[in-house]
Amino acid sequence: xxxxxxxxxLTRCGVGVIEAGASRRLSFVHVDxxxxxxxxxxxxxxxxxxxxxxxxxERFVPDVVSIERVFAQENRSTVLGTAQVAGLAMLxxxxxxxxxxxxxxxxxKLAITGSGTAPxxxxxxxxxxxxxxxxPPKPADAADALGQAICHALRPAGAIQGGEREEHLTPAQRxxxxxxxxxxxxxxxxxxxx
Amino acid sequence: xxxxxxxxxLTRCGVGVIEAGASRRLSFVHVDxxxxxxxxxxxxxxxxxxxxxxxxxERFVPDVVSIERVFAQENRSTVLGTAQVAGLAMLxxxxxxxxxxxxxxxxxKLAITGSGTAPxxxxxxxxxxxxxxxxPPKPADAADALGQAICHALRPAGAIQGGEREEHLTPAQRxxxxxxxxxxxxxxxxxxxx
Numbered sequence: 001x002x003x004x005x006x007x008x009x010l011t012r013c014g015v016g017v018i019e020a021g022a023s024r025r026l027s028f029v030h031v032d033x034x035x036x037x038x039x040x041x042x043x044x045x046x047x048x049x050x051x052x053x054x055x056x057x058e059r060f061v062p063d064v065v066s067i068e069r070v071f072a073q074e075n076r077s078t079v080l081g082t083a084q085v086a087g088l089a090m091l092x093x094x095x096x097x098x099x100x101x102x103x104x105x106x107x108x109k110l111a112i113t114g115s116g117t118a119p120x121x122x123x124x125x126x127x128x129x130x131x132x133x134x135x136p137p138k139p140a141d142a143a144d145a146l147g148q149a150i151c152h153a154l155r156p157a158g159a160i161q162g163g164e165r166e167e168h169l170t171p172a173q174r175x176x177x178x179x180x181x182x183x184x185x186x187x188x189x190x191x192x193x194x
Numbered sequence: 195x196x197x198x199x200x201x202x203x204l205t206r207c208g209v210g211v212i213e214a215g216a217s218r219r220l221s222f223v224h225v226d227x228x229x230x231x232x233x234x235x236x237x238x239x240x241x242x243x244x245x246x247x248x249x250x251x252e253r254f255v256p257d258v259v260s261i262e263r264v265f266a267q268e269n270r271s272t273v274l275g276t277a278q279v280a281g282l283a284m285l286x287x288x289x290x291x292x293x294x295x296x297x298x299x300x301x302x303k304l305a306i307t308g309s310g311t312a313p314x315x316x317x318x319x320x321x322x323x324x325x326x327x328x329x330p331p332k333p334a335d336a337a338d339a340l341g342q343a344i345c346h347a348l349r350p351a352g353a354i355q356g357g358e359r360e361e362h363l364t365p366a367q368r369x370x371x372x373x374x375x376x377x378x379x380x381x382x383x384x385x386x387x388x
Contacts, residue, residue, distance in 0.1 A: 041294075043288040043294045046284050046288065050285055072273055079266055080274075083274040083277045083281075084277055084280070085281075086278070087240050087278030087279075088281065090237035090240050090241075091237070091285075
C-alpha cells in the first residue's frame with residue numbers, strides 16, 4: 001500500500017510517500033516540500049500548492065492521502081492558511097477518487113514513538129530509524145509529512161477517531177483513543193472542525 | 195463588469211452575481227446556495243462545493259470573484275471549514291486567471307448601508323433596494339453573497355486593505371480604512387491570516 005502523507009502549510013507544505021508492505025514493513029519512497037512565497041497573493045499561493053499536490057498525487061497514485069488534522073486554536077497567525085492547504089489536499093485526492101485520512105500530531109507521535117507527547121527530535125529520529133534513512137529528513141515539514149504517512153500505516157487496526165466509545169478496545173487501541181482524547185481536551189472543542 | 199460574490203461555508207455556500215455598469219449602476223444577475231451535507235465525509239463535501247463553484251464561475255465568467263474574508267476567531271466550530279471553502283473559491287478563480295478580492299463583513303456593511311456595524315436586516319433591505327429586487331434574497335447566505343459582490347462594486351476608488359497608511363485618503367477611503375481597522379482590532383491580530 002502506497003501512502004502519501006501531507007504536512008499542510010502555505011509557505012512550506014511537506015509531502016512524504018512511503019510503501020507499507022507485509023508485516024507492517026515500511027519503506028521510504030519520496031519526500032519533498034512544496035513552497036509558496038509570502039509575497040505572492042493568497043489565491044496564487046493556493047494555486048501553486050494545489051498544483052504541487054496534484055503533481056505528487058498523479059505521479060505516485062497513492063492508495064490513501066493522509067493529512068495532518070488542523071485545530072482552530074493552533075498557531076493563530078497561520079492556522080487558516082494551513083486549514084486551506086489541508087482542504088486543497090483533500091480536494092486533490094477526492095477529485096481522483098483516492099480516500100483521505102486525518103491524523104493529529106499526537107496520533108503521529110504515539111504511532112511513531114509510543115508517546116503522544118514525544119519531543120520533535122525524538123519523532124525525527126524514529127522516522128529516520130523506521131524508514132532506514134541515513135539522516136533525519138529535512139526540513140521539519142518533510143519529516144512531519146513522512147511521520148503522517150507512517151502514522152497511517154502503523155495505526156492500530158480499528159483505530160478509532162475521537163468521540164467513539166472505548167469499550168472492548170485492545171490496549172493499543174485504547175492508548176490511541178486516549179491520545180485522540182488528550183489532543184481534544186488540550187485544544188477545546190475544535191476536534192470536529194474539519 | 196461582472197462580479198461573482200461568495201459567502202463561504204461548508205454546509206451552505208452563497209453565490210451571488212451582479213453586473214456593475216456605468217455610474218455604478220448595479221443589476222442582479224444570479225443568486226444560489228451550494229450545499230453539502232454534514233453527514234458526508236469532509237473531502238467529499240469540499241469536492242461538492244468546489245464543483246459547484248467551478249460550475250458558477252464557468253457559467254458566468256466573472257471579471258472578479260469577491261470572497262468574504264475569514265477570521266481565525268470567528269465562530270470557532272465552523273471557521274476552518276469556512277476558511278477551506280474560501281480557499282476553494284480562490285483556487286477555482288485562480289485556475290481560470292480570474293482575479294479575487296477579499297472583503298470583511300464590516301466592509302460589506304459599510305459599502306451597502308454606510309455603517310460598518312449595521313444590523314443584518316438593514317443589510318438585507320439595502321441589498322434588495324440596490325438590486326431592485328421585490329423581496330430580500332433568501333436564505334441569508336444568498337443575501338451575503340450578493341452583498342459581497344455589491345461591496346466590491348461600491349468600494350471607494352483606491353480602497354485600501356488593512357495595514358496600509360491612511361495619509362492623503364479621501365473621506366470615503368478613510369471611512370473604509372477605519373472599518374477595516376475596526377474589524378482588525380475587534381478580532382485580534384488575525385487580519386492577515388488569509
